[in-house]
């Protein structure tokens with residue numbers, strides 16, 4: 001018998017799967033649909049302090065090999081998502097929830113963290129340091145000094161379990177530097193990766209880009225990014241303190257892809273592009289496929305293969 005239950009810090013989820021922030025998590029209706037699905041838990045859309053319209057449309061395009069987006073953090077504002085998780089966490093059968101925040105400035109991040117800290121929220125808070133789509137705002141986590149300053153300030157005022165959403169890194173020296181910074185803090189987890197920022201999809205027939213904001217530049221997801229996501233999960237698992245858990249995000253289309261994320265060291269696995277394509281039913285398929293892969297290999301628990309990737 002295969003048991004998909006996933007331990008994450010001292011919490012247990014029915015299985016390791018959840019949505020990636022930004023996909024199917026803008027409204028309470030979508031969030032309720034995730035709760036009703038086979039996902040182990042959910043994360044809310046990255047919130048700013050107040051409602052934000054985001055970038056002009058079209059701002060998301062599904063592609064043969066994945067997706068490109070430049071949403072620009074459209075969201076209902078922190079109170080909307082905080083009210084949702086506060087209401088749900090009192091209900092039986094609701095797993096521990098994840099609340100994502102992404103301020104446009106460091107001060108906005110700190111103000112939101114202070115608000116969450118003072119609330120009764122008892123789940124995980126995720127600080128998104130990697131949105132590639134706000135015109136004129138670089139991704140914080142590519143600026144190592146700014147990242148350290150942000151975490152210094154965050155941990156002075158925030159006392160609940162905190163994770164950070166990271167952008168993909170591409171050089172082993174970057175993993176060394178970032179892991180050294182992260183290991184200084186009592187982080188609950190990292191979530192790796194956000195979309196691969198500022199890709200450019202070109203439709204040759206019409207000689208145009210695929211999305212309107214930023215002249216067509218946008219974050220890539222889906223099959224395009226799976227090997228990059230796996231590399232980031234594995235490189236960080238090799239460098240981070242054991243006390244810091246890892247959520248692997250990027251490129252999951254099948255149960256085998258979920259298996260690969262866990263083999264690379266992920267504790268939980270998020271699904272973005274494929275969830276946008278298939279809707280919340282994707283979690284029933286992925287949990288079944290993951291069970292099938294495990295059964296075939298005679299693995300009974302995630303711990304039988306987690307972080308057991310073999311080298312040649």
Ligand code: DOR
Pocket residue numbers: 022046069070071072073074128130131132133134194195219
């Ligand atoms: O790809 C992304 N799109 N990553 C984020 O962090 C935010 C989102 C958006 O709203 O643009």
